[in-house]
Amino acid sequence: MLEVQGVTCVFGGLTALDDVSFTVRAGEITGVIGPNGAGKTTLFNIITGIYARTAGRIVLEGRDISGLPPERLTRLGLVRTFQNIELFGQMTVLENVMVGLHTRSRSGFFACACKLPQHLAEERRIRAQATELLEFVGIPDLADTVASNLPFGKGRLLEIARALAVKPRIMLMDEPAAGLNSRETWQLGELIRKIRDTGVTVVLVEHDMELVMDICDAIVVLNLGRKLAEGTPRQIQENSEVIAAYLGEG
DSSP states (O other), X not given: OEEEEEEEEEETTEEEEEEEEEEEOTTOEEEEEOSTTSSHHHHHHHHTTSSOOSEEEEEETTEEOTTOOXXXXXXXXXXXXXXSOOOOTTSBHHHHHHHHXXXXXXXXXXXXXXXXXXXXXHHHHHHHHHHHHHHHHTOGGGTTSBGGGSOHHHHHXXXXXXXXXXXXSEEEEESTTTTOOHHHHHHXXXXXXXXXXXXXXXXXXXSOHHHHHHHOSEEEEEETTEEEEEEOHHHHHTOHHHHHHHHTOO
């Protein structure tokens, strides 16, 4: 589904990523883990077109997407959520999801301005689809709530619903469990599995090791900008180099 091939990223004299390569298989949940400063978010920023790479390639389903801007990547089915939730605070929860659906709207300016029948029909479909997505993530009762009034955990679910609105084929999540309590983290894990079961491939950067080991099919470990290990959760748990990187033991 996704191939990272020899990606290197240098900022001035600092090498943030050094010849990192791995493969994400379709229909799986892949975790990217590592100590602070390992290069995880930098890697996500390169994959999603926010940072420029110094060397290497990013390949999505056989197509070289290296350097494509985020809006082009979204149209190709690659979306991303951020560690810091970004919502339209003055819009309702439902309207936030509808914004995502409007990226695929076929109504032009004239149809919208004149409220032509086809535009009104499309708006009804978008509203219904947004409601379904809120039900999918478990917050249908908050549809009319202003987004800025949401507690943090519910805001995270809204961000995921909005990302799903563009019908992704692969979703990258940057520390989705950050700021969540244990119950919210468990619910998030169940939701990520549901997303995977709909056919969406998931890649997540995460520090909550219990969550990662519970839901991931494969794990990639970064340390100091290099790939340290790659394998199943069990293989990663038993890898002495990974243990040393996290515990500081030689």
